[in-house]
Amino acid sequence: MVKPTYEVEYEQMLLGRHALAAHGGRSKDSVLERSSYTLLSRIRVQGPMSIGELSDAFGLDASTLNRQTASAMRAGLAERIADPDGGLARKFRITDKGARILDEERERTVGALDRVMADWPDEDIAAFAGYLRRFNTSIEQLGGRPWPRP
Numbered sequence: 001m002v003k004p005t006y007e008v009e010y011e012q013m014l015l016g017r018h019a020l021a022a023h024g025g026r027s028k029d030s031v032l033e034r035s036s037y038t039l040l041s042r043i044r045v046q047g048p049m050s051i052g053e054l055s056d057a058f059g060l061d062a063s064t065l066n067r068q069t070a071s072a073m074r075a076g077l078a079e080r081i082a083d084p085d086g087g088l089a090r091k092f093r094i095t096d097k098g099a100r101i102l103d104e105e106r107e108r109t110v111g112a113l114d115r116v117m118a119d120w121p122d123e124d125i126a127a128f129a130g131y132l133r134r135f136n137t138s139i140e141q142l143g144g145r146p147w148p149r150p
Helices: 004-017 034-046 051-058 062-074 096-116 122-143
Strands: 078-081 091-094
Touching: 034 051, 034 062, 034 078, 034 091, 034 096, 051 062, 051 091, 062 078, 062 091, 091 096
Parallel strands: none
Antiparallel strands: 078 091
């Protein structure tokens, strides 16, 4: 008998392969790359964050996050501000433009998911979301990097 985790591994591989673009999830007009989408989503949920806080949250080195935040700032999606709590490190916060574009991108993705799961009962979608949350939370606990949820 094959361990169920082999099936999970295979389905996870396929999930990573499937782009929602084929189902209308990403358009040619999309402004956000995956890294920007994730970065802005984290800042939106947690509030302004320094490079050090972002590095801890994502498990990435500061140089990678400096490139990502610089790109987001050039695009007008994030801005650098003084620490609202009075600390020395400058922090990044999402701009109004960044919030608008993030919302538009999220709506496109949700629309694609709606099309993919059009024939799923709401109870099945809720159960699937619950399993994904549980799966992600287990990964976060193992890595010591919990992700805040709205």
